[in-house]
Amino acid sequence: MLLGPALTVSVILFSLGVAGVLFRRNAIVIFMCIELMLNAVNLTFIALAQQLGPEGQVIVFFVMAVAAAEAAVGLAIMIGIYRHKNSLNVKEINLLRG
Amino acid sequence: MPASVGWVWLVVAFPFLGFLVNGALSFVRPDAKRAVSTVGVGVLVLSFVTAVVVASAVFAEPPHGHAYVLLLWSWIPAGTLQVDLALQVDQLSIIMMLVVTGISMLIHVFSIGYMREDPGYPRYFAYLNLFVFFMLILVLGANFPVMFIGWEGVGLCSYLLIGFWYENRPFADAGKKAFIMNRIGDFGFLIAMFMIFRATGTLSFASVFAEAPQVFEVGGTTITLITLALFLGCTGKSAQIPLYTWLPDAMAGPTPVSALIHAATMVTAGVYLVARSNVLFAMAPVSSFAVAAVGAATALFAATIATKQWDIKKVLAYSTISQLGYMFMGVGVGAYAAGIFHLTTHAFFKALLFLGSGSVIHALHHAYHATHGHADAQDMRNMGGLRRFMPWTAGVMWIATLAIAGVPGFSGFFSKDEILAMTFARGHEAGAFYVLWIVGGVAALLTAFYMTRMMLYTFHGPNRTGTEEQGHLHEAPWVMTGPLVVLALGSVFAGALNLPEVLPGAGWLHHWLEPVTEGSAAYLPAMHLEGKTEWLLLGLATVIAAAGILGAWNFLKPARLLPASEAPPEHGLQKLLLRKWYVDEIYDALVVRPVMWVSDRACWKVVDVGVIDGLFVNGSATAARAVGWIGSRLQSGRVGMYVFFFVLGSILVLRAFLR
Numbered sequence: 236m237l238l239g240p241a242l243t244v245s246v247i248l249f250s251l252g253v254a255g256v257l258f259r260r261n262a263i264v265i266f267m268c269i270e271l272m273l274n275a276v277n278l279t280f281i282a283l284a285q286q287l288g289p290e291g292q293v294i295v296f297f298v299m300a301v302a303a304a305e306a307a308v309g310l311a312i313m314i315g316i317y318r319h320k321n322s323l324n325v326k327e328i329n330l331l332r333g
Numbered sequence: 334m335p336a337s338v339g340w341v342w343l344v345v346a347f348p349f350l351g352f353l354v355n356g357a358l359s360f361v362r363p364d365a366k367r368a369v370s371t372v373g374v375g376v377l378v379l380s381f382v383t384a385v386v387v388a389s390a391v392f393a394e395p396p397h398g399h400a401y402v403l404l405l406w407s408w409i410p411a412g413t414l415q416v417d418l419a420l421q422v423d424q425l426s427i428i429m430m431l432v433v434t435g436i437s438m439l440i441h442v443f444s445i446g447y448m449r450e451d452p453g454y455p456r457y458f459a460y461l462n463l464f465v466f467f468m469l470i471l472v473l474g475a476n477f478p479v480m481f482i483g484w485e486g487v488g489l490c491s492y493l494l495i496g497f498w499y500e501n502r503p504f505a506d507a508g509k510k511a512f513i514m515n516r517i518g519d520f521g522f523l524i525a526m527f528m529i530f531r532a533t534g535t536l537s538f539a540s541v542f543a544e545a546p547q548v549f550e551v552g553g554t555t556i557t558l559i560t561l562a563l564f565l566g567c568t569g570k571s572a573q574i575p576l577y578t579w580l581p582d583a584m585a586g587p588t589p590v591s592a593l594i595h596a597a598t599m600v601t602a603g604v605y606l607v608a609r610s611n612v613l614f615a616m617a618p619v620s621s622f623a624v625a626a627v628g629a630a631t632a633l634f635a636a637t638i639a640t641k642q643w644d645i646k647k648v649l650a651y652s653t654i655s656q657l658g659y660m661f662m663g664v665g666v667g668a669y670a671a672g673i674f675h676l677t678t679h680a681f682f683k684a685l686l687f688l689g690s691g692s693v694i695h696a697l698h699h700a701y702h703a704t705h706g707h708a709d710a711q712d713m714r715n716m717g718g719l720r721r722f723m724p725w726t727a728g729v730m731w732i733a734t735l736a737i738a739g740v741p742g743f744s745g746f747f748s749k750d751e752i753l754a755m756t757f758a759r760g761h762e763a764g765a766f767y768v769l770w771i772v773g774g775v776a777a778l779l780t781a782f783y784m785t786r787m788m789l790y791t792f793h794g795p796n797r798t799g800t801e802e803q804g805h806l807h808e809a810p811w812v813m814t815g816p817l818v819v820l821a822l823g824s825v826f827a828g829a830l831n832l833p834e835v836l837p838g839a840g841w842l843h844h845w846l847e848p849v850t851e852g853s854a855a856y857l858p859a860m861h862l863e864g865k866t867e868w869l870l871l872g873l874a875t876v877i878a879a880a881g882i883l884g885a886w887n888f889l890k891p892a893r894l895l896p897a898s899e900a901p902p903e904h905g906l907q908k909l910l911l912r913k914w915y916v917d918e919i920y921d922a923l924v925v926r927p928v929m930w931v932s933d934r935a936c937w938k939v940v941d942v943g944v945i946d947g948l949f950v951n952g953s954a955t956a957a958r959a960v961g962w963i964g965s966r967l968q969s970g971r972v973g974m975y976v977f978f979f980v981l982g983s984i985l986v987l988r989a990f991l992r
Contacts, residue, residue: 253980256973256976257973257976257977257980258973260973265972325971325972325973326971326973328970328972329969329970329971330970331968331970332968332969332970332971
């Protein structure tokens, strides 16, 4: 039920996330786009769990836990970078250039 | 095999033991000269005594057909190549063994006196012991590779001892020259070994010589190439044309070394090799003739140079080259016993001459040392009249001179005459042998001349050493004159080993060596002279010797000779001879300089700097850096780029999975 529209929404969300990561410059926005992709995946899991059993729902909790941890670490890194560079533009964060 | 023949390994082992002990002493206790002398000479005495015991067992029970072979251990067991470390005791090797150990022992004793004040005393004896060890390996080895160990080992010791006073640059260079020229010869030896193995599948003397008649055809290309390659080895080791120029330079070493290595033993190794491989050489008439011709040419060429040298050791060096030429003439015409006979007698009288010259140089060196003079202690123009100061040395050296000049009754007369007689006997086949015979005769005349010249200038006439120095000239101590007297006895009586056929008790050595040379007899014409011819040749040899000696005695006036510092420069032929026909200069221009030029311009500046350093070493680094640069462009440090490639990669992976 509603599997097709759910997956469609998921694909749209995921693609938006990818595009945001690829083309935005602000680290916070990139970060939010990553969260968007994670949630798109979560939506896929939920939608498919209706047919394939409850494991998908369990995994969604794992993903949310990891995303929360990631958010904590990622925001901490961004605060560190901002203190260092006074900017969150990823174009300027290229210390590892070969 | 008689039980005591099994002790032959001791003959070899004793000198090696001496080398180890003296080598250790040279590091630990360089001042313990008494211990060094005791060990150095003691091991030689033990070795000689053992050699005599072994030899007497062989004399009592000579091997027939097969030589006694003492297998020590299997050295190279590699498939069909089986090389054992084995010692061969037969009629030929015991003669060589007795000559080597006997002469070495006397020269070791002489060295105690000669080298007494040298700071490198233990090192000297260590090298000398090591040399005897390798020389015995050379003559006792039962196959080509074992002989080659000895062959290389004596070359090494020769190098070490020529450059014994290595602080002196020209002396060290002389050592290098000897080593490098010997390497050219060794290359020939190696090639010959490869070819022998390829043809016969074995390298031991017994099997090679037994199979040679089946494997090779007489006068064939293979056997000719093998024997020519072997002879190339001989020309290096035994100082024949064209590789002889190292030997006169080798006189830079201490005089007893010149006596032992560069006169009596090592340089005769080539003659031994030809005599040992007599079957191979007899099957290759072209090579044999080349051996004889090179020998005759060397005999004459070196003799001409010897007539005009002023350095007493240089005279003897060229004399040695000349006499080695005779030996090669002997083994080249197929008179193997005659070659070994001359080797034996030559070992006595040439060792005596060198040691005698050592005694003279020792005396002059001390005289100049005492007065702080700087004149050359080896230049005959600084000698003269020494018989009044050193009667023993003068006496024994005259004996050796008469022996080498070929005065009847002395050993050299019989051995040299036999070689010339055998060469003459083969004149029936080809006139070329008569030419060799004439060349040998002229060389004999020159030999008598230059030896008498040397004796006249050294021991007769007024003394030119210097008035102040005369008070310091004196005879050598008994430890030096003793060996001289023993060698003098040998120089007189060694001729009895092989008297001419017309005399009673003739040809002992010839018959003794027959089991060794019988394999080659089938390929050689019978070399026999009628009694009348033989008497005629003996008479002619006497006339030649007398002419040479009396000619020198009458024409040379030692009284008119000036000391080296006042002597006028030579001109014309004299200068040509003094400068040794400019052979060293010719070699320098034709070989040394081109090699240096190619090494410098091509090998160093193009191949080494350009190709090795430029292309390989720096080139690979540059290539790695260039590839790395391309990779490093991806490491932009921009997260967007990384993610782009990540996404791109993910899409490609998914595509691959979903297909």
